[in-house]
Amino acid sequence: MNASAKSTHPPEITPASPPAGFTSATARVNGIQLHYVLGGNGEPVVLLHGWPQTWYEWQRLLEPLAAHYSVIVPDLRGFGASEKPATGYDTRTLAEDIHSLVQHLGLSRIRLVGHDIGLMVAYAYAAAYPTEVHKLVILDAPLPGVEPVWSLVKASRWHFGFNATPHLAEQLLAGRERYYLEYMYTTSAFNKTAFTAAEVDEFVRSYAAPGAMGASLQIYQAFDTSAAQNQRSALTKLPMPVLALGGDHSFGPKIVAMAELVATDVSGGSIPNCGHWVAEENPEYLLAQLLAFLP
Template sequence: MEFAKSNFAELGDVIVHYLSAGEGPETVVLLHGIPQTSYEWRYIIPRLAERYRVIAPDLRGLGDTSRPATGYDKKTVASDVWSLVHDHLGINQFYLAGHDWGGPVAFALTTQHQEAVKRLAILDVVIPGDGGDFSQNGRRWHHAFYRTLDLPEALSLGREELVLDWFFDHYGYLPNCISMEARQEYYRTYKKPGAFRAMFEYYRSMPTDIADNQAYIEKEGKLSLPVLALGGDKSFGRGKDAIESLRRVASDVRGGLIPNSGHWIGEEAPDFISEQLLAFFGERESS
């Protein structure tokens, strides 16, 4: 991949694939969503790498990262990211952004290591256990389906491209917003044995995620670090739900809407996202 270097790190029960770019004195960590991989950041990484060192891992079970049988609750996935960034790469502080399921992973990482996360950006997703309806009263119909045991694997076997294409065609503002080249890259990894099982496990772990987040908020209160929350304003974009969710779990939140974008923000609005992240991460705290 010309936009970034491909790397692997062996971290306990998982071998994590990650992209790296840039040599800035500060680091940005980008966490992808489902059904995507670190490849979703391909338009954004070069922009951020002009100023920052950028690290974009494939999350546990997804992309070219290995697929353990367990560990898909977001605290465990966040621990993978911490092991990569802190223990393996030796980075003590960093900026953090997460899209889709990468957002709850980023939130979980922040609750565990708030001293290390300088600023947090949550893109087109809400936080499980925030007091709202994660599945939008059933509008996101696949949440319940994906949490069903065994049946999704059976129905998807041999039809992986059909499943992925439905979401790529319907969750963006325009049906062609995910190029065929990008789809081929996502097909490559999601058609690997165990990849769809891992994808479903992110949803099956939701009750654990809700309990973990609610326990944190009850004990520690809202996050205090600066948070940027953005939601796509079209189609299946989260709209204002993103910022409303983060305001329930964090005290210093800004953001709003991503114009002319559905859910696939990295492909639909890369310039807008890049500019928002550069401006947000580049702010300096008043003394």
């Protein structure tokens, strides 16, 4: 290679460590190896991250939540330090991974919080195991197949189609992960400087790992399967209390109405001064809402 040519490989970034009082672990569940972070004491709360993020999405909230709860924060199948198999990226299978992890940890009933893709997985979990979810929190995303929001979002979010094109996006993004991720964090935010450099670095490190970007994009490629699953699940509304929140510059104005299509006991609304990235743009407000709702 010409010595003057620029390498497309990202610089080495030290992996992020869990905050004080938390440990990192792995478990063999549902046929794959899942990574998760665990800390705190009390009733269990499971936090599910979105795309393009990992467990580290929640790092600002972990210590304050751990003062009240046992907090379990997995990397979903295909993300972060979890295994990246070739199949299994519909949200029902992703939910089964998390349910198997919960069982592995000896837990029977949980409080469940999901943002973005994590919202979709959290709904699939609650629909499959309604008696095992004490309370459900869904944050700033549509549910595949739940109309009219789903079709409107698919038509307006260009990256859904791009991410869902097998192999193309992965090849175009190889070595350019930072550009794409920073673009997504900025364009979907109301507060354009919400992410710290350390947060961006950690996500870039995770998505630049071999096979990571391609694995994560398979969730988009499985949306039609997930949509069909949700349409069947929505025939029976969720019985547990549901808190639906979205950024006031994102899904906030419509997320409660969407949740009411699939659940009987819904509260929530908009997070002020916030776009899509609720845990970074207004973590104080989100934390207050979680602490008020989860008991």
